[in-house]
Amino acid sequence: MKAQVREEKKQYEFVSIDTASPCNARCIFCFNDWANIKGAIMPPEVFQKTLPLLDMTGYDGFYVSCLFEPTLNPDFCRILQMMPESGRNKAFFTTNLVKKLSDEDLLAFSKANLDHINISLETYDQALYDRLTGTKGSHFYENLERLGVLAKENGMKLRLITMILKSNIDELPELIKRAKNELSPVRHELRTPYYFKASKEQMDIAESELLMRKELDVKGKALLNAAGDDDNIIIDLSNDLESFVKKRSEDFDTHVTSFAERPGSANFRVRIESDGTGHFGHRIETKELFDLHDIKDPKQYFNDALIRLQALEASNYFLGELSEKKKSLFSFAKKKEKGVAAFLTFPVEVSDLRFPSSLDEAVLYDGRFLHISGWEASSAKNNVASEERLFLIKDKERFLAFRPFSVKRPDVASALSDESLENSGFYCVIDTKGLSRVEELSLYCAIISGEKLTAFELASV
Numbered sequence: 312m313k314a315q316v317r318e319e320k321k322q323y324e325f326v327s328i329d330t331a332s333p334c335n336a337r338c339i340f341c342f343n344d345w346a347n348i349k350g351a352i353m354p355p356e357v358f359q360k361t362l363p364l365l366d367m368t369g370y371d372g373f374y375v376s377c378l379f380e381p382t383l384n385p386d387f388c389r390i391l392q393m394m395p396e397s398g399r400n401k402a403f404f405t406t407n408l409v410k411k412l413s414d415e416d417l418l419a420f421s422k423a424n425l426d427h428i429n430i431s432l433e434t435y436d437q438a439l440y441d442r443l444t445g446t447k448g449s450h451f452y453e454n455l456e457r458l459g460v461l462a463k464e465n466g467m468k469l470r471l472i473t474m475i476l477k478s479n480i481d482e483l484p485e486l487i488k489r490a491k492n493e494l495s496p497v498r499h500e501l502r503t504p505y506y507f508k509a510s511k512e513q514m515d516i517a518e519s520e521l522l523m524r525k526e527l528d529v530k531g532k533a534l535l536n537a538a539g540d541d542d543n544i545i546i547d548l549s550n551d552l553e554s555f556v557k558k559r560s561e562d563f564d565t566h567v568t569s570f571a572e573r574p575g576s577a578n579f580r581v582r583i584e585s586d587g588t589g590h591f592g593h594r595i596e597t598k599e600l601f602d603l604h605d606i607k608d609p610k611q612y613f614n615d616a617l618i619r620l621q622a623l624e625a626s627n628y629f630l631g632e633l634s635e636k637k638k639s640l641f642s643f644a645k646k647k648e649k650g651v652a653a654f655l656t657f658p659v660e661v662s663d664l665r666f667p668s669s670l671d672e673a674v675l676y677d678g679r680f681l682h683i684s685g686w687e688a689s690s691a692k693n694n695v696a697s698e699e700r701l702f703l704i705k706d707k708e709r710f711l712a713f714r715p716f717s718v719k720r721p722d723v724a725s726a727l728s729d730e731s732l733e734n735s736g737f738y739c740v741i742d743t744k745g746l747s748r749v750e751e752l753s754l755y756c757a758i759i760s761g762e763k764l765t766a767f768e769l770a771s772v
């Protein structure tokens with residue numbers, strides 16, 4: 312390997328937990344489909360089993376509560392107190408503050424030493440609040456005021472989330488200023504609603520509250536003005552009525568992108584429901600489900616799962632190895648869509664030709680999974696639709712083949728003033744289990760053209 316190999320420990324991108332899955336509100340914009348949600352409360356002893364995950368995730372990565380309403384768990388304060396001090400700065404929760412909260416509760420929230428607390432704030436108008444949240448004269452404003460004071464006293468950071476809707480958009484410039492004065496949020500995110508999957512009823516309501524692109528362009532300006540140059544205010548105007556209607560006419564589910572459409576390192580996520588069941592997701596398709604009740608040693612389980620997930624990710628890049636019987640032939644089961652495996656054989660021709668290339672980064676995760684990225688000009692130069700770019704790793708006498716992802720590299724194209732290098736980037740993950748030391752491996756870029764496979768040793772420029 313030419314590049315310096317950096318060693319890292321893989322972490323989960325984030326762990327999203329819910330400790331209570333009912334909700335005491337019915338916000339008209341909410342993406343939750345309540346008809347299909349069974350409310351469950353997670354007891355503290357089950358939550359205890361999620362705690363090893365604190366060490367396996369990074370900054371802002373541990374969602375103590377995410378999709379539902381945590382204050383409905385009668386043990387929520389105890390749950391917060393169970394968290395080890397050392398990991399609390401990675402954690403946060405999101406609440407609607409609708410339930411009447413005692414001074415003790417609010418004090419416990421403000422002293423929990425979490426990274427922050429997210430609060431949903433749609434309007435300062437009580438009647439509109441009731442209509443938008445499906446509540447009646449709730450304790451929201453009173454809770455908000457008391458928590459604001461306690462958070463300041465105890466150094467707890469608050470973040471706000473505000474939906475941008477037809478009903479409240481005219482109030483939002485004023486709301487931004489008032490919230491800033493009264494609550495000093497470290498972040499205030501204003502967003503147009505998005506949906507993962509929506510019932511007919513949700514869709515109908517969404518259509519009445521989403522703004523058209525033209526309206527967002529005009530009224531959005533007032534929001535941007537109110538935000539001024541305050542970087543803590545984030546305004547997301549991306550979801551308009553037109554795109555929602557278009558999406559609605561298709562199937563929401565079809566928007567799940569496949570692994571092959573997501574180049575780059577997979578970010579593994581853990582999702583844990585309030586009934587203790589869970590799964591791993593995002594950027595890697597795995598059917599593995601778990602139930603915390605059945606897991607005896609969660610630290611071991613989640614550590615092992617990270618290795619399994621990485622092995623699964625790497626298997627998406629691996630094609631096969633040189634057939635031992637025909638040493639001069641390179642053969643591999645060509646993994647194809649629809650599960651059909653066509654067996655191909657090629658003579659390997661190692662070429663002395665040198666193309667400009669660069670191995671920008673090589674990171675070895677958990678001593679086993681090698682992520683390489685960079686660019687190379689051979690396939691870009693010979694950019695013919697029928698050609699395929701592979702990587703070969705030579706380990707002692709055998710070749711192993713991998714299919715890298717292509718990555719756009721406009722920076723390379725512009726630095727070398729060569730437009731053909733626009734698609735010269737690559738990303739590949741290699742499971743080195745059973746191979747020699749990473750430093751002893753040779754890396755080749757191989758181009759299959761027709762019946763011929765030519766391998767070029769990947770050189771640094």
Ligand SMILES: C[S@@+](CC[C@H](N)C(=O)[O-])C[C@H]1O[C@@H](n2cnc3c(N)ncnc32)[C@H](O)[C@@H]1O
Nearest residue numbers: 340341342378379380405406407431472504505
């Ligand atoms: C689903 S809620 C759960 C937490 C809590 N019940 C609350 O509302 O604060 C999490 C956050 O998502 C926001 N949210 C709800 N529906 C949304 C949607 N359709 N699009 C974007 N954000 C949404 C809420 O305003 C809230 O800030």
Ligand code: SF4
Nearest residue numbers: 334336337338341407
């Ligand atoms: S409070 Fe949160 S979870 Fe409950 S309905 Fe509103 S957005 Fe959804």
